[in-house]
Amino acid sequence: MCASPHKPVEGSEFASVGDIFSAELNGDRKKPFDMRSVMRAVTDSDHLPFERWARWRDAESVIIWEARLGGFPVCLIGLESRTVPRPGFVPADGPPSWTAGTLFPQSSRKLARAINAASGNRPVVVLANLTGFDGSPESMRKQQLEYGAEIGRAVTNFRGPILFVVVSRYHGGAFVVFSKRLHDDMETAAVSGSFASVIGGAPAAAVVLSRKVSARTEEDPRVVSLRARLGSRTGKALADAHHELADVIQAVRAEKLKEVADEFDSIHDIRRAMRVGSVDHIISPAELRPFMIGALERRLATPGG
Numbered sequence: 001m002c003a004s005p006h007k008p009v010e011g012s013e014f015a016s017v018g019d020i021f022s023a024e025l026n027g028d029r030k031k032p033f034d035m036r037s038v039m040r041a042v043t044d045s046d047h048l049p050f051e052r053w054a055r056w057r058d059a060e061s062v063i064i065w066e067a068r069l070g071g072f073p074v075c076l077i078g079l080e081s082r083t084v085p086r087p088g089f090v091p092a093d094g095p096p097s098w099t100a101g102t103l104f105p106q107s108s109r110k111l112a113r114a115i116n117a118a119s120g121n122r123p124v125v126v127l128a129n130l131t132g133f134d135g136s137p138e139s140m141r142k143q144q145l146e147y148g149a150e151i152g153r154a155v156t157n158f159r160g161p162i163l164f165v166v167v168s169r170y171h172g173g174a175f176v177v178f179s180k181r182l183h184d185d186m187e188t189a190a191v192s193g194s195f196a197s198v199i200g201g202a203p204a205a206a207v208v209l210s211r212k213v214s215a216r217t218e219e220d221p222r223v224v225s226l227r228a229r230l231g232s233r234t235g236k237a238l239a240d241a242h243h244e245l246a247d248v249i250q251a252v253r254a255e256k257l258k259e260v261a262d263e264f265d266s267i268h269d270i271r272r273a274m275r276v277g278s279v280d281h282i283i284s285p286a287e288l289r290p291f292m293i294g295a296l297e298r299r300l301a302t303p304g305g
Helices: 035-042 105-118 137-141 144-157 201-208 210-219 221-230 235-267 270-275 285-301
Strands: 050-052 062-069 072-079 124-130 162-170 186-191 281-283
Touching: 035 062, 035 072, 035 124, 035 285, 062 105, 062 285, 072 105, 072 285, 105 124, 105 144, 137 144, 162 285, 186 285, 210 221, 210 235, 221 235, 281 285
Parallel strands: 072 124, 124 162, 162 186, 186 281
Antiparallel strands: 050 062, 062 072
């Protein structure tokens, strides 16, 4: 049986697991939530999951459970979807905390090890709220690229079915390491309202679409008006006008960044991911557990499954 969808979600602002998928409360799927509550809601209530490598330091953003789903033993993988405090000394060039949906060097290594450990004896099920790999200088120094590649190698070499389900957001390098091209026996699905793209809306607006953001900022009536007044100012009044213009440009640019990011996300929604073949199915939140059980039954019923 599925755990009650009305169970309070500890460590987040949601009162129940169902609220995480609510269009009204979390339409942009960016609010933090407790992934373990979601994992417990989809697993069998008559079997207590066992968490592997729970004390693996610097790998707290990845959760590995040995669980049962519809009676099937599975390696269930979740990604922390809230900020996790970082204990101990924090290098100046590293992240101050483990951010939601992000893979860091040791969490990448932990994820690859979990997939390798399950190969040939039980399916892997991933509940993904995954915005990509951390790119801080510290992570690059600590072999982020190598450990990220280990995930792709583990997926490629995995013997058995892999079920990858997007429950919130799916961006960045995850598209590479969990590509269906790497593994023939992989099925992908996404909960309706999720977002999936090679790059998220915010970084797309800041980097790829920065010219569009800059153009919209310059065309904004507030910026145009202040620039027009500069020609009539001299001395201190001109300096004050420049300071005011700089402040207005900063505020307007922030607005335009969000505007362009929202437009990008609205285009690159989960339906587009399905049209281009990145996702096989779009399911409602209520279908999450039944779908996962059905997918395991289909995969395990096939020869070699």
